[in-house]
Amino acid sequence: MTTEWYIVLSALLFATGASGVLIRRSPVVILLCLELMLNAGNLALIAFSRMVGNEEGQVFALIVMVVAACEVVVGLGLIVAIFRRRLPLNVDDLRELRG
Amino acid sequence: MSATTWAWLVLAFPLAGSVVTAAGFRAISARAVGIVGTGAVALAFACAIGALVALLGDPAEEQRHASHLWDLANTAGIDVKVGILVDPLSVFMALVVTGVSTLIHLYSFGYMRSDEGYHRFFSYLNFFVFSMLLLVLAGNYVLLTIGWAFVGFASYALVSFWYRRTTATKAGMKAFVVNVVGDIGLVLAAFLLLRELGTVDYEAVFELAPGAFDTGEWTITAICLLLLLGAFAKSAQLPLHTWLPDAMEGPTPVSSLIHAATMVTAGVYLIARSHTLFLLAPTAADIAAFVGVATLLVAGTIAIAVTDLKRVIAYSTMSQIGYMILGVSIGAYSAGLFHLMTHAFFKALLFMAAGSVISAMANRQDMDEMSGFGKAMKFTAITFVIGGLALAAFPGTSGFFSKDSILSFAVDRGGMYFWMAVAGYVGALLTAIYTFRMIFRVFPGEPCKEARHLIETGEVAHEPPANPHTREPEDTDVGFPGEHHHIAEQSWPMAAAMGALAFLALVGGLIQVPGVDHVLFSFLEPVFADSPLAAIHPSVGAEWIGLGVGSLVAVFGIFVTWFVYWAQPTAPAYLRERFSAVHTLLVNKWYFDEAIDLLAVRPVLAIGRFADRTFERLVVDGVVTVAVDAARGAGGAVRGAQSGFVRSYALLLVAGFAGLGLYFLLSAS
Numbered sequence: 001m002t003t004e005w006y007i008v009l010s011a012l013l014f015a016t017g018a019s020g021v022l023i024r025r026s027p028v029v030i031l032l033c034l035e036l037m038l039n040a041g042n043l044a045l046i047a048f049s050r051m052v053g054n055e056e057g058q059v060f061a062l063i064v065m066v067v068a069a070c071e072v073v074v075g076l077g078l079i080v081a082i083f084r085r086r087l088p089l090n091v092d093d094l095r096e097l098r099g
Numbered sequence: 100m101s102a103t104t105w106a107w108l109v110l111a112f113p114l115a116g117s118v119v120t121a122a123g124f125r126a127i128s129a130r131a132v133g134i135v136g137t138g139a140v141a142l143a144f145a146c147a148i149g150a151l152v153a154l155l156g157d158p159a160e161e162q163r164h165a166s167h168l169w170d171l172a173n174t175a176g177i178d179v180k181v182g183i184l185v186d187p188l189s190v191f192m193a194l195v196v197t198g199v200s201t202l203i204h205l206y207s208f209g210y211m212r213s214d215e216g217y218h219r220f221f222s223y224l225n226f227f228v229f230s231m232l233l234l235v236l237a238g239n240y241v242l243l244t245i246g247w248a249f250v251g252f253a254s255y256a257l258v259s260f261w262y263r264r265t266t267a268t269k270a271g272m273k274a275f276v277v278n279v280v281g282d283i284g285l286v287l288a289a290f291l292l293l294r295e296l297g298t299v300d301y302e303a304v305f306e307l308a309p310g311a312f313d314t315g316e317w318t319i320t321a322i323c324l325l326l327l328l329g330a331f332a333k334s335a336q337l338p339l340h341t342w343l344p345d346a347m348e349g350p351t352p353v354s355s356l357i358h359a360a361t362m363v364t365a366g367v368y369l370i371a372r373s374h375t376l377f378l379l380a381p382t383a384a385d386i387a388a389f390v391g392v393a394t395l396l397v398a399g400t401i402a403i404a405v406t407d408l409k410r411v412i413a414y415s416t417m418s419q420i421g422y423m424i425l426g427v428s429i430g431a432y433s434a435g436l437f438h439l440m441t442h443a444f445f446k447a448l449l450f451m452a453a454g455s456v457i458s459a460m461a462n463r464q465d466m467d468e469m470s471g472f473g474k475a476m477k478f479t480a481i482t483f484v485i486g487g488l489a490l491a492a493f494p495g496t497s498g499f500f501s502k503d504s505i506l507s508f509a510v511d512r513g514g515m516y517f518w519m520a521v522a523g524y525v526g527a528l529l530t531a532i533y534t535f536r537m538i539f540r541v542f543p544g545e546p547c548k549e550a551r552h553l554i555e556t557g558e559v560a561h562e563p564p565a566n567p568h569t570r571e572p573e574d575t576d577v578g579f580p581g582e583h584h585h586i587a588e589q590s591w592p593m594a595a596a597m598g599a600l601a602f603l604a605l606v607g608g609l610i611q612v613p614g615v616d617h618v619l620f621s622f623l624e625p626v627f628a629d630s631p632l633a634a635i636h637p638s639v640g641a642e643w644i645g646l647g648v649g650s651l652v653a654v655f656g657i658f659v660t661w662f663v664y665w666a667q668p669t670a671p672a673y674l675r676e677r678f679s680a681v682h683t684l685l686v687n688k689w690y691f692d693e694a695i696d697l698l699a700v701r702p703v704l705a706i707g708r709f710a711d712r713t714f715e716r717l718v719v720d721g722v723v724t725v726a727v728d729a730a731r732g733a734g735g736a737v738r739g740a741q742s743g744f745v746r747s748y749a750l751l752l753v754a755g756f757a758g759l760g761l762y763f764l765l766s767a768s
Binding site: 018021022025030091092094095096097098 | 741742743744745746749750753
């Protein structure tokens with residue numbers, strides 16, 4: 001199997017994630033879609049790593065996973081805090097930072 | 100221990116005392132604060148004696164030791180160290196300052212007893228002693244300026260000590276502003292010395308100056324005149340004297356310590372210390388002598404007319420400092436410093452005794468209301484008379500020998516200095532008159548209401564707290580003199596301090612009697628060895644003629660006062676009528692305050708208002724307004740992007756990256 005197919009799959013996953021972030025309003029789903037985008041990136045990294053023949057891409061993928069785990073911790077923490085304060089779980093309604 | 104180690108200890112104790120009393124104002128009881136404050140200065144005095152003993156162990160030509168702790172500024176072209184110079188002059192000054200300060204701290208221990216600000220008072224007072232010692236022990240002009248400014252601050256803080264009184268805070272500000280005018284002179288003089296000689300260190304300056312300047316050259320004259328500006332402001336000489344009478348708003352121990360015995364004599368010390376420079380600028384030295392003579396006459400005449408007890412003594416202080424300035428300017432260095440020492444004794448004593456009287460008057464100071472305190476307060480009366488006799492140069496007292504040693508030197512130099520000496524004798528007559536005017540008005544005669552109260556009940560008169568000048572009722576929270584008053588008869592620390600000073604005022608002059616002994620002059624001789632003027636010594640016979648003239652003048656003055664104020668009770672009123680124009684002039688203090696207001700204060704205020712209307716409003720405000728508008732406009736232009744919609748941010752992000760990706764794709768192919 002050539003590398004192209006992996007890249008195509010990765011691009012599809014990324015596009016799915018990005019459009020999810022843009023379209024959906026629930027913070028939980030947005031977080032899931034972000035995960036999808038990160039993992040699309042991971043897939044591309046590992047595919048290129050295999051094509052080139054060294055391990056650097058795999059190291060990067062591991063780092064991305066760590067970052068993703070951190071991001072989920074913070075993101076879910078925020079969502080729980082929002083929920084507890086009985087604020088709307090809708091990113092369009094959370095717009096206190098308007099300039 | 101070496102003399103310099105002792106000198107550093109002299110500096111360390113009052114500083115430590117000030118820090119302890121200030122930091123521990125909650126933890127330490129009032130009694131302990133008094134003991135710590137007084138003890139710190141007493142230890143400094145002990146160390147000053149140690150320095151004296153160490154210094155006397157050296158041969159006369161090696162009695163000069165410099166020592167430094169660390170660099171204050173050490174860069175291109177300047178090397179200033181935190182250094183002291185220990186020589187007979189600085190040890191002499193340190194002894195006078197710490198000795199008199201110890202007694203005045205002891206006096207304050209009793210006098211300030213019921214004041215709410217007891218801790219604050221001792222902390223300020225210790226800080227003042229530290230600053231004054233820094234001033235006299237400093238080894239270069241920069242450290243001198245630092246000590247000079249510190250004593251100015253201490254004076255401000257203590258004049259305004261009763262800060263609920265608007266009159267006191269105003270007097271403090273006046274003292275501070277006038278002193279800052281002098282500080283500017285001192286700083287500029289130090290700068291000119293640095294520019295011309297490349298150093299500000301005393302030893303180096305006095306070594307280089309005679310080679311670097313021709314006698315009478317304009318640079319050295321300018322330096323000396325700038326030094327004089329500082330000296331005149333600090334020592335209350337014409338025309339920068341107006342702050343001193345107002346400074347009497349402070350507590351009486353402050354008037355005694357700062358505005359009579361020590362700080363105001365700093366100008367005399369400065370001229371004596373810089374005598375090498377003044378030798379190169381005879382014009383400046385003569386100007387100083389003229390100002391001294393003018394001040395002693397003007398202040399003496401005002402002192403005859405004012406009725407506020409403390410202000411009379413304040414004008415007397417100005418007048419006596421006039422003598423000292425005259426002395427050190429014409430070359431009678433040791434004589435001027437001798438008078439500085441005896442004046443510290445008897446003037447501190449007079450203020451203490453006056454403080455006791457003022458306490459008995461429930462804080463009122465007007466002599467018109469006082470009489471008959473001699474019966475009510477015997478100890479105070481006796482010490483006041485002793486101080487008065489010394490001030491009036493009554494034969495045998497300390498002031499008698501010191502004042503006449505200045506005047507006989509002036510006579511000996513001849514020429515215009517002879518006429519200065521004549522003016523000095525006229526001033527001595529004035530001194531005798533205003534001193535005994537105080538005594539005859541306050542102590543003998545029918546007891547006034549307060550004195551009678553004291554005799555009958557044995558208790559000090561009590562009045563609701565009020566400002567002694569405006570009579571407006573006082574806020575009794577803090578910053579006012581306390582509900583209870585203390586007099587020497589009922590407070591042993593006050594009596595002890597006054598007793599010791601009375602003794603010194605009587606016999607202090609005996610260390611320097613013409614033809615008999617010359618302890619002080621031979622001790623100070625090494626400092627002034629480089630001055631040809633110091634070699635002039637009036638013959639013993641001439642000095643005794645001077646002493647004879649001085650005693651005649653003093654006794655005649657006392658007799659005239661006795662005649663006018665005691666034997667002929669109607670005479671003062673008659674004289675006031677007869678010479679009403681003169682009296683008005685004197686009561687208004689020669690209109691110096693009004694003249695300064697017109698010539699200096701109002702123009703400066705007008706310039707300030709003009710600058711406010713033009714430069715401040717148009718230029719400064721204009722620049723600020725434009726800058727603010729620019730920032731606000733730029734912010735307004737981009738704030739629309741911050742919609743707060745997370746998804747729109749995400750869309751922009753995606754679009755941006757997509758655009759970038761597209762660009763790279765296109766440019767790669």
